Amino acid sequence: MIKFENVGLRYGMETEVLRDVSFEIPERSFQFLTGPSGAGKTSLLRLLFMSLRPTRGSISMFGRDIATIERHELPIMRRRIGVVFQDFRLLDHMTTYENVALPLRVRGKDESGFRSDVSDLLNWVGLGDKLHALPPVLSGGEKQRVAIARALIDQPEVLLADEPTGNVDPHMARRLLRLFLELNRSGTAVVVATHDLGLMEQVDARRMILNNSHLDIYG
């Protein structure tokens, strides 16, 4: 579904952040992406989300070489990807419920068909009593859970999550992991970037480890 071949990435004139990175993300797969701070995890996720272009090598997404994808096609391609950024990117003037419902509204889905799904998912992530709150009054961990619910609500083909449990306690982290596993079981390929060894130990999943610009894959 996704294929990187000898991908290199460099910011400006700096040394390469990623060098000769090759891997595939198969359909319905589950993998952790890990490595020391500054190793390039976020950069790799940005390549996967097509918000960065590689400086070398080739990337194919859903059978298309991304070098041939035109700017106006990107939003349509990205609708197939759910993404949780480290800075959440919630819309501050919309309630928690509206932020999560947004991807469904954008796709023209009928509100009556998804209202209870949005509420149920927000309940599951412990925000059942915050449906009408605006993001600026939420804690970091609460915002993170809204961003996760928004990424999951429309069952994307791929989920990219950057440190999705970075702001929550271990109990909630386990709950969120269960949510990712459930989504994966229903067909979504999942990539979770994390430093959290405790989280990774809970699942026998493939590990993609970035170190010194190189990627090693285990499992």
Ligand SMILES: Nc1ncnc2c1ncn2[C@@H]1O[C@H](COP(=O)(O)OP(=O)(O)OP(=O)(O)O)[C@@H](O)[C@H]1O
């Ligand atoms: N926009 C940018 N311009 C220049 N350098 C950048 C940019 N974004 C990231 N970098 C550099 O690229 C390297 C990798 O950064 P990246 O954020 O991908 O690492 P990371 O593994 O996600 O780190 P962390 O675990 O701390 O979030 C770092 O040295 C960083 O300073």
